[in-house]
Structure formats: C-alpha cells, structure tokens
Amino acid sequence: MSRLVSGVRSLSRLISLLSLATASNLATAASRPAAQPSSFQVFRDVPSLRQLRHQLLRNERTVGFVPTMGALHEGHLSLIREAARENTDIFVSIYVNPTQFGVNEDLSSYPRTWDSDVEKLEKLNEELGRSGAPGSGQITAIFAPTSKVMYPTLPPSSDIDGQGSFVTITPLSSKLEGGSRPVFFRGVATVCMKLFNATTPDRVYFGQKDVQQTVIIKRMVQDFLIGTEVRIVSTAREADGLAMSSRNVYLGDRRRAVGLTIYKALKAAEDAYQSGKVSRADILGAARSITDQVLAEQRALTPSERSLFEVDYISLADPNTLDELDLVDPTQGGVLSAALKMAPLEENKPGEDCGLGDGKVPVRLIDNLILQPRA
C-alpha cells in the first residue's frame, strides 16, 4: 500500500482505524482525510518503503531523513532544506510517538495537522524543484506509520516500568529534560532506532533546539554502529528570538510575550560567557536575574493581565556528557539550556488571542544556546 490513491486509501484507512486502539491514534487518523499528495508518496507501512529505498540505493541516490511528529513549522522546513543540499532524496516521517510522552504529558493534546503538513511539504518540494541547484534534492517519501506498524507486538508503553522493546542511553537520558521526563529519551531513542531501520538513511537531520536529543542521537548512532551521519541544524527562531516549536500554537499573545523570557535569559548568560566569565555562578546568575525579574513583574499584575511560569531548570553543561559544569573550559565551550513551564492563564480578557486551547493548555518551553569554544 505504497501509493495511496483515493479508493484504496479509504479502504486502508478504514482497516487502520479498526485496528487502532488509543484515542490519540484515532485523532491522528481522523485528521488525515483530504490531502492528496502528488509530488511524493505516502507510506503507511515498512515493506513498500524499503522497496523504494533499495531502488534508490541501486541507483546510487542518497537519502536524507527528517523525523518529525508533524505540526510542521519553519524549523522542520529548515531541516528539510538542509537535507536537500546534501541528498538526492528526502524522507520525512510524521508520527506522534506515544512512548516519549509520560502518562501525565500532552500526548492527547499534541497538535495533529496532517492536511496542512502535507500542504507545506508539497509547497516546499515545489520550491526545491524550482531552485534546480546542483545537489538540490526533493522530498520523495513521507513515512506516516500507524502505531501498530511502529509497535508491532506489545502496545506502546510510556510507563517507566512498562514492557516492550526499548533503547536506553544512560546516563545521558536522565539529565536535564530527563529529570522532568523520565521516559522521554527512552521513547525518542527507541522510535528513532525503528525509523532509522525503516529508512536506512545516509544522513539524518535534527534541530539544535532539542539539544539533549541531538547529544543522545549522536551517542546512539556511535554506540550502536549505525551507518548514518547525524546533522544538527541551527534552531529556527521567530524575529524576536523565540525558538520555533509545534507547541507554540498553544501560547497565545500574552504567554508568548512572557515565554520569550527563556531566550532572553539564555542570551544574558551567553553574553556573560562572551564577556569573559567562566564560572557557573556568573553565567547562570545572569540568566536567573532575568527570569527572577520577569516573574516578579508578572506576579505584581492582576490575573487577567499576567502570565505566570515556573523555571524547570537552567543548565550549564558539558557538550558531550551533559554533566553540569562549575567552570567552563573555554577550549571546550558548553551548552546553556533551560525549560520554562508556562502555567495556564488564570483569567482571559475579552477579545484576547489566547492560542489553541484558549490558554488552558500548560506549555513547557525549552531552548538552548551553545557556548562556542573561544579561539
């Protein structure tokens, strides 16, 4: 069932629907009715994708792979553009992976926007086709598997003691994001191993924004002798600096403005490093003074004016081990990263744009900056 054409599509979708177990999967499938991609094939299962891959291999073509959970934004597109520079063919996966969401996390509310995703990819493919530059590849395949394809034997568990087949990368997985989200990187590593095996790409593309993910994927590729190259692409940002994220649609105007604090705090810390500071106290102190100040300001406002948040962590870590640093070795640099939990709005104002979910969805923002080694 490689090329989904109308009649076959409806039937196969019906069959998929019947075999789907969770509400989240139903939501995914239900949001896939209209789009009829023309410039690439959509694959819902592995064997036909593998067939295409083998054909490309025999023709000495190269595959760049961009794994996504859909809800595509400019950050994803920048990964694809980078992949197009280095490969003849680009595979994009769209799959909201349940095993990386903790039991109390936002799996069910994670944005699912199949039609607009396909539209964006079609448009990007046209752009890539027009560019016609030598070495400008195009998207050949979208891999949009069901959970039964990705987890063929046991149902996907995001319980820390859950049963199943998993990849674990310790101690990296338990640091930073892993502190708040104990199953997250087990889920990410597991699904990426599966996706890499299904697509056997020459190169894989990840965004710098999820810095711990980039470190863990690089470690996984190295430790498991995976025959692919890992490319990290700079974080795509809005004009004011906010890192693009699929979750930003839930922010709304008020929380978006206050959420920018994460970037400002990291910038202040980066400035401290660039002005010669190397101690944890000096560098993270600069970030903390920003978050403390903004939080004090917000608290002084009324519930209909303010946006409260909690600093989950602000970290200064070694770029390879992610161990916290007391001092930055200027020949090695470091990773500045942070997570803010944006609380739901307490009170909406009439006519205010409170974002998808009307300001009620808590949003966890993450961001990071790399402290480059000093020459």
Add this chain to the structure above:
Amino acid sequence: MSRLVSGVRSLSRLISLLSLATASNLATAASRPAAQPSSFQVFRDVPSLRQLRHQLLRNERTVGFVPTMGALHEGHLSLIREAARENTDIFVSIYVNPTQFGVNEDLSSYPRTWDSDVEKLEKLNEELGRSGAPGSGQITAIFAPTSKVMYPTLPPSSDIDGQGSFVTITPLSSKLEGGSRPVFFRGVATVCMKLFNATTPDRVYFGQKDVQQTVIIKRMVQDFLIGTEVRIVSTAREADGLAMSSRNVYLGDRRRAVGLTIYKALKAAEDAYQSGKVSRADILGAARSITDQVLAEQRALTPSERSLFEVDYISLADPNTLDELDLVDPTQGGVLSAALKMAPLEENKPGEDCGLGDGKVPVRLIDNLILQPRA
C-alpha cells in the same frame, strides 16, 4: 586495516594491544598470532567492513551473517553451511561480548581459540568452494572487533544498573535463562543490534540450541523494523545427542556422561507429548523423573566417581511469549527447555580426562526441544 598482511598485522596488533583494557581482551588478542587467513578478509573495525558491504550491495550480492563468540564447533559450521545455501557472501563475527556475562559468570574463562577458529573457517570455505553448487556462497569477511570498537564511548557494563547504551526486550528477557542471568539478554540484544548495524545482512543465522535467544532476536528484528530475515538452524548434536556447545570442552569424560541427562530428560518429556500427553504435570514429570533418578544414582557414588549437578529449570513454554504453559495446545505446540549446572568435580582420578580447566570450571548446560504442533 582491512586486509591484515604480516607487517601491517604486527603493527596494528601492537596498537590494538596497547589500547586494550581488560584481561579478557588481552587474552583474546594474545591468542591471535599465527593464523594468516587467505580466502577471506579479517576486519577489526567498522568503516572498512561497511565499504565491502556497500560494494556487495551495488553488485547485487547477498550477505548472510553468522554472529559467534568464537570457539567454533560443528554447530557454528552448520549455521555457515545454511547461510551458504541462501547467500553469495557470508560474514562471520567473532567477538566475546562482555555485557552478556554477569559479574560472576565465566567471561574470563570463556574459551578463546582464534587460530583454530580461523583454520576451521578456511577449511569450511574450501569445502564450500569445492561444492560449487549454484547458490553456494562462501565466507567473505570475518569481523573480529575490539571492545573499544563495539563499545566506543562508555566501557561495557554487565552490571544490571550499569550505564551505557542498551537494547532491552521485556518481558521475554526475564524468563527462563533470564531468571538466572539477569543481564544476559540485554547484552545479547545490544551486541546483536550493533553487529547487525555493522554488517547490514540480508539474513542472520542463529542456532535452535539457544531457543530463548532465537525468540528474542526475532522479536528484536520485528519490533525495531530491522531489514533482515532471521533463520533458525537445528541444534547440532554429538552422536549420543548432547547439544554442541563451546563450553563442552570444560566437561571432561565424567561430567560429559552425566551432562547428557539434560537431553535424556527433554527427550522423555517430548515422548510424553508425542504419546498424547498435554498437561504440564505429565510432560515435565517425565523429565523430572529422569533428572531425579540420575541425581540419586550420582549421590550414591564416591566423590572420585560421581558428578553432581543442579537442575536450574525445566520449562514448558509458549513458543512466542515464553510464558509457562499449564497445558499444551496441540495446534500451537510448545518449547521444552532446561538448564543444568554441572558442579566442579570433587575429586579427580589419576589419568582421568577432566576437560579444560581440570574439572574445576562449573559448566552450565542448556538444551531444548520444540514440541511441534500436531496435525
């Protein structure tokens, strides 16, 4: 360093030796001085192996992969013969994987016999070349990596709470052998994932003797969408029925004779099933009566005459889940398996062949028989 020719070999061996950390690795490397393979290449690292693999792929050749820990016997050779029937090229790995040995297990005493292994493979390659039958492949590559190649970042840990990059397959890994050997299948799955990634074989070959390993590898390939086929080859047995194993060299005459009890007990249970019995009590009772009887006989003998053992488990399990069965569904069949711990000899007799290690090495024997579905 793909083709090891004399001068380069010595130098590269020296470099390897200098970078080796554990006593066990030193033992491995030290036992690799003389053999000069001619009909296949020996690879100690991944990039050059990967280059050969890509070349074979472009030439539409197929690769069958046989992972081993060396100490090759007829069982391994039967896997290679089977691979030769289905592939143009056979890759054999020889690597004693530390992460599958528990801290109190026999990693340091595991037999390392590089020269005789290479000799056996050379001889088998000649035989395969002579057979000249269409579709008779030959061994093209031996992959004999160092531990630094297989575990490039953190040192290989066989501690259950140890840090590193691992594949876990639960609950299958905790059953049967996993009950006595909690890190075993994590180590097996992890090293096989690495080896599969390094060799990207069309087909992989495992012996039926390690039945739980076959179930776990099949599950791993299915769950992680690995693009290879898993072939299971019947257990190679001595004339009297003892399953071949690299560890049998430690038995010596006396323990070898008594060790055959494992096969006799499983045979008695199989006979019970074939005569129409389906209950656990009837089938395993037949096995237990054999082990009980032999143990009673041995206990009645003097320390210089007897060989004591302990039944670790005798199991009747579902062939897919390895869950213990109370009743065999004759349309599904089942897996009969057992493990015996052969104790060290208490007292040697003058002139007695007590095996490698002089009867002092405890030997754990495992074996299994598949109860086929009845038509």
